[in-house]
Amino acid sequence: MSNDEAAAIELKVACDKCALPSLAEDQMLYALAAISATGYVPPTRVPLNLCLVLDHSSSMHGEKLKQVKESAKYIAHQMRTGDRLTLVVFSDRAKTLIVQLGGTAAQTTSQLIDAVEARGGTEIYAGLTHGLEAARKQQTDAFGNHVVLLTDGHTYGDEQNCLEAARAAREAGIFLTVLGVGTEWNDEFLTDLATAGGGALEYIDSPRKIAEVFQAHLRNMQIIYAREANLHVRPAEGVRLKDACRVSPYIANLTREDTTRVSFRGGGPTRLGHGERDLPPGGDRSSPHQKMGAQATTPMEHSFCLGHLGQEADQAFLLELIVSPQATPICRLAHVRLDYLPPGNDVEKSLEAEVILPTVTHSQVETDSKVRDVVERLTAFRLQEKAWASAQAGDIPQATQLLKAASTRLLSLGESELSQAVFAEAQQMERTGQTSSIAVKRIRYGTRGLIPFLPRLFSRRNK
Amino acid sequence: MITCRRCHAVHLEGALFCDQCGSPLVSMADEASGEVAPPTGKIKSEFFTSKEAGSEAMVAQNSLLVKEAAETLQLTVSSTGRIFRLPVKGQVLIGRRDSLAGVFPDLDLTPDGAVAMGVSRSHARITIDETGSYVEDLNSLNHTHLNRERLVPHQPRALRAGDELQLGRLAIRVESALGP
Numbered sequence: 001m002s003n004d005e006a007a008a009i010e011l012k013v014a015c016d017k018c019a020l021p022s023l024a025e026d027q028m029l030y031a032l033a034a035i036s037a038t039g040y041v042p043p044t045r046v047p048l049n050l051c052l053v054l055d056h057s058s059s060m061h062g063e064k065l066k067q068v069k070e071s072a073k074y075i076a077h078q079m080r081t082g083d084r085l086t087l088v089v090f091s092d093r094a095k096t097l098i099v100q101l102g103g104t105a106a107q108t109t110s111q112l113i114d115a116v117e118a119r120g121g122t123e124i125y126a127g128l129t130h131g132l133e134a135a136r137k138q139q140t141d142a143f144g145n146h147v148v149l150l151t152d153g154h155t156y157g158d159e160q161n162c163l164e165a166a167r168a169a170r171e172a173g174i175f176l177t178v179l180g181v182g183t184e185w186n187d188e189f190l191t192d193l194a195t196a197g198g199g200a201l202e203y204i205d206s207p208r209k210i211a212e213v214f215q216a217h218l219r220n221m222q223i224i225y226a227r228e229a230n231l232h233v234r235p236a237e238g239v240r241l242k243d244a245c246r247v248s249p250y251i252a253n254l255t256r257e258d259t260t261r262v263s264f265r266g267g268g269p270t271r272l273g274h275g276e277r278d279l280p281p282g283g284d285r286s287s288p289h290q291k292m293g294a295q296a297t298t299p300m301e302h303s304f305c306l307g308h309l310g311q312e313a314d315q316a317f318l319l320e321l322i323v324s325p326q327a328t329p330i331c332r333l334a335h336v337r338l339d340y341l342p343p344g345n346d347v348e349k350s351l352e353a354e355v356i357l358p359t360v361t362h363s364q365v366e367t368d369s370k371v372r373d374v375v376e377r378l379t380a381f382r383l384q385e386k387a388w389a390s391a392q393a394g395d396i397p398q399a400t401q402l403l404k405a406a407s408t409r410l411l412s413l414g415e416s417e418l419s420q421a422v423f424a425e426a427q428q429m430e431r432t433g434q435t436s437s438i439a440v441k442r443i444r445y446g447t448r449g450l451i452p453f454l455p456r457l458f459s460r461r462n463k
Numbered sequence: 464m465i466t467c468r469r470c471h472a473v474h475l476e477g478a479l480f481c482d483q484c485g486s487p488l489v490s491m492a493d494e495a496s497g498e499v500a501p502p503t504g505k506i507k508s509e510f511f512t513s514k515e516a517g518s519e520a521m522v523a524q525n526s527l528l529v530k531e532a533a534e535t536l537q538l539t540v541s542s543t544g545r546i547f548r549l550p551v552k553g554q555v556l557i558g559r560r561d562s563l564a565g566v567f568p569d570l571d572l573t574p575d576g577a578v579a580m581g582v583s584r585s586h587a588r589i590t591i592d593e594t595g596s597y598v599e600d601l602n603s604l605n606h607t608h609l610n611r612e613r614l615v616p617h618q619p620r621a622l623r624a625g626d627e628l629q630l631g632r633l634a635i636r637v638e639s640a641l642g643p
Contacts, residue, residue: 016479025464028477322475372479376542379480405485408627411634412541414580420611 009225009309010038011338011351016371019360020323020331029321031355032247032371033233033336035306036314037225046224046343047082049143050075053131054116055151055181057091061118064152064181067210069113074211075218076100076109084143086134087113090127091120096134124151125158125165132169132176141346144308145174146221147197150210151190152181159189166197173228175199175307177217181210183438195253198307203445220310226340226349229306231317234335238324241302241334247374248316251381251448254304309340318374321355332356373413380409381447384422388444391435400430406447418446468544487544536596536624537640540575540633548640549591557630558586558601572633581605581631587614589622596622605631 016030052075054068072087079085079100087098097112131147139145147169155162166176176197178190181204194201204213231254235241246252306315321334334355341348387402403426410419425439465474465488467481474481478488537548547570549555558568559577566584571577583603590597597619600607607614608629614620622628624639 017477021476023476026475028475028479030479323477367479375479379482379485382482383485401484408541408634408636409480409485411627411629414632416611416629416632423611 009338009340009351010036011336011353012036013336013353013355014368014371015355015357016368016375017357017365018368019365020326020333020357021365022326022359022361024325026325027323028242029323029333029355029357030371030375031319031321031334031336032316032374033231033319033353034248034314034316035229035231035309035338035351037309046144046222046227047084048079048222049084049135049138049140049145050079050218050221051086051088051131051135051138051147053088053090053094053127053147053149055091055122055124055127055153056089056116056118057120057122057153058118059122059153059184060181063207064210065116065118067207068150068181069116071211071214072113073110075214076113078218078222084138086131086138088127088131088134089116090123090130092123092126093120094123094126094130096130099134099138101138122151122153122155123158124149124155125162127151128162128176129165132165132174135169135174136172139172139174141173144221144224144227146177146199147174148177148179148214148217149193150179150181151185153184154186155189159192162189162193163196166193170196170198170305170307178202179204179210179213179217180441181207183441187441187444191252198305200250200252203441205442221308224308224310224343226309227343229309229338229340231304231306232301232337232339233304233319234301234337235321236332236334238326239333240322242320242322244302244304244317244319245378246315247318247378248314249449251378254306254317316374318378326359328359330356330358376409376413377447380406380413380415383409384443384447387426388435388440391429396429396433399435400426403429406443410447418443421446468546486539487542535591535640536622537638538570538628539636539638540572541636542580542634543575545575549589549596552591552593554591555589556585556587557589558582558584560584572630575633577631577633580633582633583631586630587628590619598622598628603630 011033013031013033015032020029021027052072054072056065056068060068076085076087076098085098085100086096087100088094089097097116098109100109128147128149131149135145135147169176176194177199178194178197178201180187180190180201183205187201187203191201202213202217204210233241233244244254246254304317309315319334319336323331323333332354336353336355338351339348340350383402383406387399387406390396390402391399403422407419407422407426410416410422421439422443425436425443428439429435465476465478466472467474467484467486467488469486470481470484472481472483474488480486481488535549535551537546539546555570556568557570557572558566559573559582560567560571561584564584568585572580572582572586581604583601583605585601586603587601587607588599590599598607598609598614599619600614600616602616609620609622610627611629622637624637626637628635628637
């Protein structure tokens with residue numbers, strides 16, 4: 001556990017066990033790392049370089065485009081002295097509508113936004129590259145640099161290019177947030193896009209919520225506690241990181257950086273390796289049988305890009321560690337470090353925490369119910385994700401079974417309404433052999449937001 | 464290693480849930496010690512055996528009962544993985560123990576967090592006879608749901624393998640007990 005009052009943020013780690021049973025075989029350990037604002041120092045408002053990339057294809061016609069235009073006008077009026085706002089609109093081609101530097105919107109801004117009409121197809125790559133380029137033109141290190149892409153549709157054939165553009169922008173310090181409106185957008189692609197861009201994906205099921213979501217994101221971008229945060233996990237010798245996943249404020253895969261630190265066994269030198277990936281995206285998928293035969297592993301450092309930590313800074317990450325048999329009475333199992341830049345300057349700061357547990361000879365170790373609860377919620381999320389993958393592969397019986405299993409977990413968690421929705425979708429799938437795109441989105445975005453109680457996670461001991 | 468009781472997928476010791484079917488996992492060590500799900504309250508062993516507490520010795524002791532109950536149903540508490548085998552004939556009162564009030568259900572869900580999950584002292588009753596198994600809500604405060612449908616108090620409904628019961632917020636799976 002550690003904290004840094006000056007930085008106003010705190011890093012804490014809790015495990016599912018209070019001690020490690022001494023076993024002759026590999027075992028799983030769950031560690032929950034939480035980053036939260038301590039509130040000792042008021043958060044700083046950083047100048048914003050924001051580019052809104054808005055879909056105005058013909059499918060946006062009506063209430064959706066009306067709400068988007070109102071939200072864009074609202075954001076233009078919220079810009080303060082020193083902020084930079086670029087508004088890009090796209091359908092099958094993209095154009096820069098407004099570049100607003102340093103101040104609130106002029107009358108002409110509203111007029112230009114009002115004049116936008118719905119027409120054409122949806123080519124996300126055209127809009128995205130135009131927006132990223134616009135953000136890059138206005139970029140300076142002193143700014144929070146963000147691109148917000150809003151779309152309601154699919155893009156065809158340019159997905160890979162989009163992902164590469166988002167990844168390159170993130171590496172250059174520009175973070176991408178994706179807002180999907182309605183039910184027709186390709187959530188798998190947009191999830192990957194937001195992950196590649198180091199930002200979030202938000203599902204907006206009703207046009208009425210567009211303004212609300214925009215306002216929440218604007219607040220989060222304007223007031224930040226830390227810039228360009230990276231979480232580093234270095235398992236100790238004999239410990240492997242099976243998977244790492246964001247679990248709060250919503251469940252999402254993490255973006256891995258390509259740099260790993262490799263410590264040679266026997267106290268040898270430490271070197272930085274580039275482009276090494278010891279943990280495949282989505283985690284280590286090898287079977288427990290394969291693990292059983294594995295030798296003690298060389299410690300490596302896994303780095304995950306978290307982007308800027310905004311007003312909603314409280315975040316948690318579940319680390320799944322595979323621990324080989326341990327011989328010492330006290331085990332140092334992993335080192336967790338958060339590197340970030342404070343809002344006001346470019347001097348990098350770090351917070352560190354160790355995962356240390358005593359070993360015990362008996363196997364009756366109490367499980368922390370809060371960590372268990374997080375694991376159970378993540379299990380429900382993963383089951384429904386597997387179900388959609390099975391359905392897409394045409395294995396409807398398997399998909400149905402997985403959805404029912406997810407429904408059971410949700411019921412056990414007390415999420416009766418969501419459980420019911422999942423069960424109903426399983427039955428529907430059983431009857432028709434098809435999935436409904438509305439249900440997929442509702443269930444996926446319902447289950448990923450299941451862990452809203454992070455501040456309470458570390459507040460008191462479990463009894 | 465832990466083998467999932469439901470789908471038989473193999474997991475590392477310490478894993479909490481099966482990633483194939485979502486079931487809670489119980490480690491072999493816990494199982495052998497019998498400490499994970501000790502039978503509590505006034506459990507009538509002639510009615511059911513606690514499979515989680517079933518060390519080899521215990522299974523041997525109850526072999527006759529296990530054999531007798533081989534064609535019956537079993538209840539699995541989703542959150543804890545505790546398994547209860549129902550008798551071939553008779554009644555099982557489900558709820559939470561309250562010795563002050565003199566309530567001693569046959570199936571006491573107190574160790575499964577019954578209070579927090581809104582389970583009443585006398586919550587529901589399962590009746591098993593030659594025509595089948597039936598569940599009946601005993602006018603509980605937080606209701607009994609069968610496959611997400613709220614039961615009308617005191618109106619028994621047929622219970623089958625594959626059903627899902629919910630007592631308050633506590634989920635219980637109904638499965639076929641095909642013997643160990």
